[in-house]
Amino acid sequence: MTRGRKRKFNPEIPGHIDQGSLPRGLYWEDGRWYVLDPHPEGVGRIKTTVANGKVRLSDLHAIMEGRGGGSVRGSLDHLTEIFKKASEYLDLSAKSQQGYDYCAAKACGYVLRDGRKLGQQRIEHLSVPVLQRVVETMATGRPAIGKVPAIIPTPAAANRVASYLRRLFAWGIRHGHCAANPADGIRKVREKRDARMPDHDSFEAVLRYARARAALKAHTAGSCPPYLPAVMVLAYAVRLRGIEVDTLTDANLLREGIRSNRRKGSRDNVTKWTKELRDAVRWLQAYRQERMAAHGRPTPINPEQRRLIVTESGTPLSKSALDSAWQRLIRRAMADGIIDQESRFALHGLKHRGITDSEDKASGGHVTEAMRQLYDHSVPVVKAAVKPKKDR
Structure with a gap:
C-alpha cells in the first residue's frame, strides 16, 4: 500500500514532534491529536480525540497501532497479556487468577484525562507519580470531564491494583520486559472501614x-x-x-x-x-x-x-x-x-x-x-x- 501524499508542514504542531514520522490517519487541531471515525448513524465521519499536545511521537505510534487491533509491544496492555502466559501466573489458583484479571482490566482500562487508556501507555513512560495519581483517583473518585467518564471511588480495589502492578512489573524486570518497577514506590490509600452493621x-x-x-x-x-x-x-x-x-x-x-x-x-x-x-x-x-x-x-x-x-x-x-x-x-x-x-x-x-x-x-x-x-x-x-x- 502506498503511503499517500506527503504531509504539509504545520507550524502549530508541537516542536518536539517529527512531522515527517507521524503515523497515517492522525491529525492535529486546537491542541489535540484526533482521528476520523465513522459516524454512528453512517453519515460522514466524526473527530475522535486520542491524545493531547504533550505526548511523544512514540506514544502516537503506540496509539495508532493499538487502534489497529491487539496490544502494542512495550505497553502496559502487552505486559499484562504476556504475564498471563507465564508460569508464575499459571501456577496460581483459579481464584487468584480471577483476581489478577480483574486488577489488570481495571488498571489497563483506566481513562486518563486526555482520553487515552493507561494500558496504551508505554512502560518506560510510567513513573511512581503517574501510578500514585491513578491509585489515588481510583480511591477517591473523579467526576466526568467532557468525554472522560466519571470514576466511582473504590479504595479497596485501588489497593488491589497497586499490589498487582507491583508484582507485574517485578516479574517484567526478571524476564527482561521492563527495566524498572514504577509501582515499587506507590503508597497504598487508607481504606474506610465500613462494617454496615444492622440495627x-x-x-x-x-x-x-x-x-x-x-x-x-x-x-x-x-x-x-x-x-x-x-x-x-x-x-x-x-x-x-x-x-x-x-x-x-x-x-x-x-x-x-x-x-x-x-x-x-x-x-x-x-x-x-x-x-x-x-x-x-x-x-x-x-x-x-x-x-x-x-x-x-x-x-x-x-x-x-x-x-x-x-x-x-x-x-x-x-x-x-x-x-x-x-x-x-x-x-x-x-x-x-x-x-x-x-x-x-x-x-x-x-x-x-x-x-x-x-x-x-x-x-x-x-x-x-x-x-x-x-x-x-x-x-x-x-x-x-x-x-x-x-x-x-
Whole structure:
C-alpha cells in the first residue's frame, strides 16, 4: 500500500514532534491529536480525540497501532497479556487468577484525562507519580470531564491494583520486559472501614422477610434459598464470617455448643447452645439429608466432610453462591420496602452485631484488644469525673 501524499508542514504542531514520522490517519487541531471515525448513524465521519499536545511521537505510534487491533509491544496492555502466559501466573489458583484479571482490566482500562487508556501507555513512560495519581483517583473518585467518564471511588480495589502492578512489573524486570518497577514506590490509600452493621430492627425485619421468602416454593417469584434464615442466625449468634458459616460441618457441633472455625488468626471458641441455634442446625441437617437422598448422594461417614449448608442438589454450597444469594435477598428486601438504602447491611455485618451485643470479650476470638474494638460498636457507659477530696 502506498503511503499517500506527503504531509504539509504545520507550524502549530508541537516542536518536539517529527512531522515527517507521524503515523497515517492522525491529525492535529486546537491542541489535540484526533482521528476520523465513522459516524454512528453512517453519515460522514466524526473527530475522535486520542491524545493531547504533550505526548511523544512514540506514544502516537503506540496509539495508532493499538487502534489497529491487539496490544502494542512495550505497553502496559502487552505486559499484562504476556504475564498471563507465564508460569508464575499459571501456577496460581483459579481464584487468584480471577483476581489478577480483574486488577489488570481495571488498571489497563483506566481513562486518563486526555482520553487515552493507561494500558496504551508505554512502560518506560510510567513513573511512581503517574501510578500514585491513578491509585489515588481510583480511591477517591473523579467526576466526568467532557468525554472522560466519571470514576466511582473504590479504595479497596485501588489497593488491589497497586499490589498487582507491583508484582507485574517485578516479574517484567526478571524476564527482561521492563527495566524498572514504577509501582515499587506507590503508597497504598487508607481504606474506610465500613462494617454496615444492622440495627436490631433492621436485622429482625430482614430475618422475618427471609423466613417468609424461604417458605415459598423454590424458584418461584419472590422466593429465596431456604438456608438463608439459618445462615443469618449462625452468623449473628456464633459471630462468624460468611466463609466460616459456609464451611461449618458436623464436626463443629459439640455437646456444649458450636465450635467456630475462624480465619485470619482469630482464636476458636465454643458458643453455647440456644433454642435458636438448635433449631437452625436441626433444620440444616434435615434439609441436607432430604436433598442428598433426593439425588442419591451417600452421607459421608467422616463428620468433617458433612457440610451443614448444601445446595438444592445436596452438594456443599460455595462461598460465591452464598454471597450472590445474600445480595439478591437484600436487594429484594429494599425493593419491597423492608429496609431502606441507609439500613442496608452486609452478611459480615452480622458478626459485628453479634460481637457488639455480647458481654464476653472473648466471644469473637480476637487475639488483640485492638482487633476486638473494631468489631465492638457499643458505647461504654462511664461515670462522670469528680474532683478528689483533699486530705485534711
